[in-house]
Amino acid sequence: MKKKILKYYYALTVILSLTIVGCEDFLSEDPKGTITESYALTEDGAEKEVLSLYQINTDLLEHLYMVGEMGSDAIAWGGNTRNYWKATVIYEDAYMVDNADNANLWKWLYVGLTTANTAINSVLNADIRTEGKREQLLAEAHAMRAFYLHELVVQFGPYANFTTSPIKSINEIQVNQPGVVTFYKTIFEDLDIADQSLQMPMELKEQSFGRLNLGVSKALRMKALMSLAWFDDAVIKEVGLTDKSACYRQAAEIASSLITDYGYKLEDDFASVFSADNQENDEIIWSIQYGNTIFDSQNNFLARYWVSQVNRSVNSYTKTIDGLQAHSVYYGREYRTVMPTYYFIKAFNKYDKRREATFITGYCRTPEGGVELPDFSDTLLIRSLDVVPQEVKEQYAQRGIICDDIADLYDLSTGEVKGTNARSCANNMTKWLDTSRLTAKQEYSFKDAVLIRLGEVYLTLAEAYIRIGEKQKAADVITQLRKRTLMAGHEQEQAVTANDMTIEFILDEGIREMGGEIGRWEMLKRALTPTEWVQWLRTHNPDTATEGAQGIGVQEYHVYRPVPLSTVNSYAALGLDFKKTEGYTY
Secondary structure, eight states: OOOOOOOOOOGGGGGGGGGTSOHHHHHHOOOOSOOOHHHHTBHHHHHHHHHHHHHHHHHHHHHHHHTTTTTSSSEEEOTTOOHHHHHHHHTOHHHHHSOHHHHHHHHHHHHHHHHHHHHHHHHHHSBOOSTTHHHHHHHHHHHHHHHHHHHHHHHHGGGSOOOOSOOOSGGGOOOOOOOHHHHHHHHHHHHHHHHHHOOOHHHHTTTOTTSOOHHHHHHHHHHHHHHHTTSOHHHHHHHTOSOHHHHHHHHHHHHHHHHHHSSOOOOSSGGGGGOTTOTTOTTEEEEEOOOSSTTOSOOBOGGGTTOOOTTEETTEEEEEOTTOOSEETTTEEOOOOEEEOHHHHHTSOTTOHHHHHHBOOEEEEOOTTSOSOOEEEEEEEEEOSSOOOHHHHHHHHHTTOEEEOHHHHBOTTTOOBOHHHHHHSOOOBOTTOOTTOSSTTOOOBOOOEEEEEHHHHHHHHHHHHHHTTOHHHHHHHHHHHGGGGOOTTOGGGGOOOGGGOOHHHHHHHHHHHHTTSSSHHHHHHHHSOHHHHHHHHHHHOGGGGOOBTTBOOOOGGGGSOOOOHHHHHHHHHTTOOOOOOTTOOO
16 A cells, blocks of 8 residues: 655644635634644654645645636536636636635645745754755755745736745734746745755655655746746846746756656556556656545545536436436546536547547446446447437437437537536546545545646647747657557557647647646646637637626636635735736726
């Protein structure tokens, strides 16, 4: 059994809650953990503070996904979604500003940041006698701080509050919105410190999979360089690099080294990357570790969000399909929060193995209770990713098989979803499913959450090469990435050349490789100007173009998430003026 990272909460992590929730909530918060200030200055206490950062990430994940990933070209809203999740897909300002998930994304990023600041301070001042331990803990804390700072600057931009000092009382709360340069300078300084003492991945893999290592630090630097290149050269120079090209060249060097020098390798079978039985594979660079016991309160809830109604057909929605269960361990716990866009599905050609590995297209008879495996010899429902001729559907019907196809769900000319029933009968995406859940209706999952993997590094390397004009190198990288996607006899359909290498191609390849994971929204933002970003989203995800009573559709100012209204109000209660995100109506 894997050795999970130890989990602790540090009592002072709630201090930054004041910047997220109302003052009354802050004052009534029940701190978790028992680490006192004097204990934090012991070797054991300082280490527990650093380890508490991993626990914080288990709380951060859902909000990072449900806000930080929603509103991309991969995700449409589902038939049972809640208004605050739907609002982030359709860019409805009122809900986005005053939204529990947006507030919680802000909250947990700042809980992480203030805990990292506190941990750094403790490690620097603690009585640490084990040789090399101080440097190791500092490296972890600085790398984790770089992660939080990068998420804050990508999501909230110049409106994020910056701090690198531990906060011990309400009187120390200050507004500090210095702009993105300060964030990026600190990110790179933190990673410089991390690089000095973090171990190589293979040194840690067996004893503590998921703990920060040098490979993670390099990958975080790669991502920060790519996002920094989105800004004007003046900003880039102020951070300390010469121009956009310098960012891309450095990112390419790091990505190339991650591929060759750190012991990572692509899984031969794409689906196995996400298998609950293969959570420590060599493609994973960094993942959030979750408990393997039902008594662990920190569990991964993302498994439920992509699960549609699998016991109904879009063409006979009021009638359930005998032999299929609404909930099952194998097909998932029906929740209907999100669904794939038409673009997400059609980005694949049928000779790309990733297509069938990403979406479920057939549902087999499931025993009562939904715990046992389906009878794979008895298919009852097909949800085809292609258009199926009517005569073929009738032939299926004669065999007792219902067949929905992509034209039943989407308007093929516009990509729009065809109504509420279609939003409830979508193709399930497999990447978050957890077949190790114990019961059919269990909403939480024990599966680890992959934050960074080698497939992303290949994509980033190709993107960077295109940016610096080395398109043949980009084509070579994509060719290597696609080796595992090839179907025998159809290799040519997956072949690429230098002439294929454009940013638009990389975005298409990105959704094929990483659609529905964490990072699509960020990838789109860094690759496109705000004007291009808006046009791309409106074209590739019609839900983001929703206008009228429900919203105004995506606009250029939406490249930044809004500072939560609760944060603005909490600062106001202290007599402090917190600058709101421009464009939004508060």
